[in-house]
Amino acid sequence: DQQVKQNSPSLSVQEGRISILNCDYTNSMFDYFLWYKKYPAEGPTFLISISSIKDKNEDGRFTVFLNKSAKHLSLHIVPSQPGDSAVYFCGALGGGGADGLTFGKGTHLIIQP
């Protein structure tokens, strides 16, 4: 039973436009969410996080929005750049289980010139 879902395996966006990556979760005990970016054959790199007491967190080109009632969060990247092409993982903490992150399956973002 997947507790964190990223329903789009891939997303293609034109350079300069906005990229929106979505993540849904089912466990209402999750209270902290993180986005990671991963290039092939490398480990994930932390991008941005949000606590469940907030609904928005912004860091440069990256903004994460959290809708607790819908159990949905999204990562906005604007403007999208070629170096943003990577796999993005949504992770959640606090699900009442182990202390590690629960991850979604990832979304492969492709930025087209």
Next chain:
Amino acid sequence: DGGITQSPKYLFRKEGQNVTLSCEQNLNHDAMYWYRQDPGQGLRLIYYSQIVNDFQKGDIAEGYSVSREKKESFPLTVTSAQKNPTAFYLCASSAQGYNQPQHFGDGTRLSIL
């Protein structure tokens, strides 16, 4: 330059053999984690350790063992009991505190000959 080092990058194992994956960090982090990534899957937690000489099972601990004798090191042994060991293994660490982001190594790809 602080970071997490996983070695080797590629590892091959014969069926029935145990194999140990190395993970070292010089970030002075208390917590360390092992994840497994399979094609089309998110990262799944194998084991984690919040402090030296203590570790806990994650979601998929069967067929794996760990030790945490030093703060800097958290080796993972893939035993012959792990029926499907071929995967990409990622080690992570984080500072003490619930909402500290995890920092990942570049991973080890394990293949069965």
